[in-house]
Structure formats: structure tokens, C-alpha cells
Amino acid sequence: MAGVAVSTTINGDHVEYLCQPDETLLDVLRDRLGLTGAKEGCGTGDCGACSIILDDRLVCSCLVLGAEAEGRRVETIEGMAHGDKLHPLQQKFLEHAALQCGICTPGFLIAAKDLLAKNPDPTEEEIRFGLAGNLCRCTGYDKIVRAVQDAASVMKGA
Numbered sequence: 001m002a003g004v005a006v007s008t009t010i011n012g013d014h015v016e017y018l019c020q021p022d023e024t025l026l027d028v029l030r031d032r033l034g035l036t037g038a039k040e041g042c043g044t045g046d047c048g049a050c051s052i053i054l055d056d057r058l059v060c061s062c063l064v065l066g067a068e069a070e071g072r073r074v075e076t077i078e079g080m081a082h083g084d085k086l087h088p089l090q091q092k093f094l095e096h097a098a099l100q101c102g103i104c105t106p107g108f109l110i111a112a113k114d115l116l117a118k119n120p121d122p123t124e125e126e127i128r129f130g131l132a133g134n135l136c137r138c139t140g141y142d143k144i145v146r147a148v149q150d151a152a153s154v155m156k157g158a
Contacts, residue, residue: 004067010035011079019066026050028066029076037077037106041135048134051107052076058114058133077106080113089113089151096147100138108134112148120156124149 003018010033019028029035029052038061041049045060052061053075080087089112092098099105108131115122115130122130127148128141136144 006067006070008069008072008074010074011076017066021065021067023066024062025052025054025064025066025069025074026061028069029061029074032066035076035078039103039106041103041107046135047104048107048111049104051110051134053110053114056117058111060133075110075113077110080109087113088154089116089148092147092151092154093144096143096150098139098143098147104134104136104138108136108144112144112151115148116152116155121152122148 001020004021005016005018007014007016009015015033017028017032019032026038026040029038038052039049040062041047043062045063048060050061051058053059054064054069055072080090086094089109093105093109111131111134115127119126119130124145127145131141131144131148
């Protein structure tokens with residue numbers, strides 16, 4: 001099968017790669033580009049572990065073909081921190097112990113970032129709704145919600 005040449009922007013950097021026509025963006029990110037933050041939890045778009053932002057829209061990268069990233073902007077968990085400085089969401093997840101095994105954490109962080117970009121002052125209900133596409137089997141959701149609330153407060157004051 002012939003490869004598809006793709007030119008895209010990932011975390012602000014211009015990237016070119018070859019992928020197979022049926023290869024998911026998740027597999028391209030992990031296996032071709034070494035961006036292993038997004039995880040494959042289900043492969044069907046049900047768990048949110050592979051969440052990324054594609055042209056300002058939260059998507060499950062397991063449901064997007066790598067070829068579909070042509071000419072688009074991709075944001076992954078690897079682009080959240082700035083050098084050694086964590087994004088406020090990352091910092092608050094640590095402070096609130098809003099993670100355990102870590103499989104779901106990148107997806108929750110990306111979903112929360114997308115939520116706060118669109119709604120900088122969400123209610124608890126809006127946070128829970130905004131994160132509803134992400135599943136966690138370890139922590140439950142209260143610590144995650146509290147971490148997002150705290151990060152929203154910090155980000156408003158910044």
C-alpha cells in the first residue's frame with residue numbers, strides 16, 4: 001500500500017510524515033512521531049484516553065486518520081507545558097492527586113484545556129459535562145473536577 005504524505009502543524013511545529021491510508025492519527029503520533037502521551041484505551045472513541053485538539057476541536061485521535069491531519073493544527077499533551085513550566089492544569093492535577101495509573105490523564109488534561117479555552121469560568125456541572133467523554137477507572141472524578149476548578153481560578157487571575 002502506498003504511503004500518504006502529510007504536512008501539518010503539531011504543537012506549533014511544522015511536521016511532515018508518511019502514513020498508510022488506513023492508519024489512525026493516534027498510531028501516527030505514537031509510532032511515527034514518538035508522541036506517546038495520547039493513549040489507546042479502547043480504539044473506538046469511547047474512553048477519551050487518546051484525546052487531542054484538532055483545529056480547536058477536541059477529538060479522539062483513534063477515530064481520525066493520520067492523512068486527515070493534512071494542513072491542520074494538532075495539539076497534544078506534549079505541547080501543554082512550556083519547557084520545565086507546567087501548564088496550570090498539569091500543576092493542579094498534581095496538587096489535587098487527580099491521577100493514579102496515568103492512562104487517562106493526558107486525555108483529561110487535553111479535554112480540560114479545551115473546556116477552559118471555551119469556558120474560562122465553568123460550573124461544576126459544566127466541568128463534568130465537558131469531561132464526560134473521558135473515563136477513569138482509578139480515581140473517580142471528584143479530584144479531577146476539583147483540579148479543573150482550581151486551575152480555572154488560577155488561569156483567570158493570570
